[in-house]
Amino acid sequence: MLSYLHGFHAGNVADVHKHAALVLVLAHLQKKDKPFCVIDTHAGAGWYDLSSPQAQKTGEWKGGIAAVQGAANIPAALKPYLDLVGRFVPENLHNEGADDGGAAGGKPVYYPGSPFIVQKMLRESDRLSLMELHPREFETLDRRVYHDRRINLQKRDGYEGLVALVPPPIRRGLVLMDPSYDVKQDYARAAKSIIAAHRRWATATYMLWYPVLTDGFEGELHQMFRQIETPGGVLCSELAASQGGAKGRMLGTGLLIINPPFQLDAQLAEIGGWLRNVVQLPGPATHRLDWLVKAP
Numbered sequence: 001m002l003s004y005l006h007g008f009h010a011g012n013v014a015d016v017h018k019h020a021a022l023v024l025v026l027a028h029l030q031k032k033d034k035p036f037c038v039i040d041t042h043a044g045a046g047w048y049d050l051s052s053p054q055a056q057k058t059g060e061w062k063g064g065i066a067a068v069q070g071a072a073n074i075p076a077a078l079k080p081y082l083d084l085v086g087r088f089v090p091e092n093l094h095n096e097g098a099d100d101g102g103a104a105g106g107k108p109v110y111y112p113g114s115p116f117i118v119q120k121m122l123r124e125s126d127r128l129s130l131m132e133l134h135p136r137e138f139e140t141l142d143r144r145v146y147h148d149r150r151i152n153l154q155k156r157d158g159y160e161g162l163v164a165l166v167p168p169p170i171r172r173g174l175v176l177m178d179p180s181y182d183v184k185q186d187y188a189r190a191a192k193s194i195i196a197a198h199r200r201w202a203t204a205t206y207m208l209w210y211p212v213l214t215d216g217f218e219g220e221l222h223q224m225f226r227q228i229e230t231p232g233g234v235l236c237s238e239l240a241a242s243q244g245g246a247k248g249r250m251l252g253t254g255l256l257i258i259n260p261p262f263q264l265d266a267q268l269a270e271i272g273g274w275l276r277n278v279v280q281l282p283g284p285a286t287h288r289l290d291w292l293v294k295a296p
């Protein structure tokens, strides 16, 4: 059932899109001294070595983070993310087994996943809750975060776990849901879990990532998110090619954001408009930004 391993896809176009938005939301939370908390329901292994056999096999990062790092005229809104990624070096590398640290024989190039992007932006009193179900990814992540007392990791279903964890004791915050969409049911489970959590913790920002596929499953998600009543609105950012051949193929990357912080729409428009000409997608790409539920 749990066949997905993010190591094959780390640093791809979808990661650039979602992690750039994640950094912008975290930067907004950092503007106030009051603590914030983040719940990351599908955490993965924490960070990835782009010289590993997995990453080398697909080479997806070449059309994502590598293309962006090598490009000119990088927009201001993308720079905080690129600075964080460019500076990222994992701690305690001596704890890592043979699968890490350049197992393909190349010089290791480390890419932070969502847990370590958040960890780098946490202050002393901020908190991060992580959930991960895959036994090996969980073990790896556990070894990487156990020494950080601001972080709580659970081997738990992220859909059910999110609803159980909210509202958290710290009431300012963000939920990131980044499922692997191994099965079609993930779309409905993701939407139902976020809608239930939002009923209990209405002031948080929620970010749901989804793939834009030739099958068009994301239409159902949009329908469900249009029904959400929330003062901060619901924003959709989609970067995708209009055509891509084979059935089931990924055309691009999408984000649904409930209660986005002030000016995130303008920042995502700037980033998306630039990325569409820089990253590698199956064909000429466009970036769409829509308010599914209008903010006042």
Ligand SMILES: C[S@@+](CC[C@H](N)C(=O)[O-])C[C@H]1O[C@@H](n2cnc3c(N)ncnc32)[C@H](O)[C@@H]1O
Residues within 6 Å of the ligand: 002, 004, 005, 006, 041, 042, 043, 044, 045, 046, 112, 113, 114, 115, 131, 132, 133, 134, 137, 156, 157, 158, 159, 178, 179, 180
């Ligand atoms: C796309 S990856 C996460 C990547 C990570 N958020 C990042 O940005 O670095 C999805 C992860 O969810 C895990 N997963 C799948 N189903 C899950 C579930 N029901 N609850 C929690 N984790 C799950 C997978 O094992 C995989 O590691």
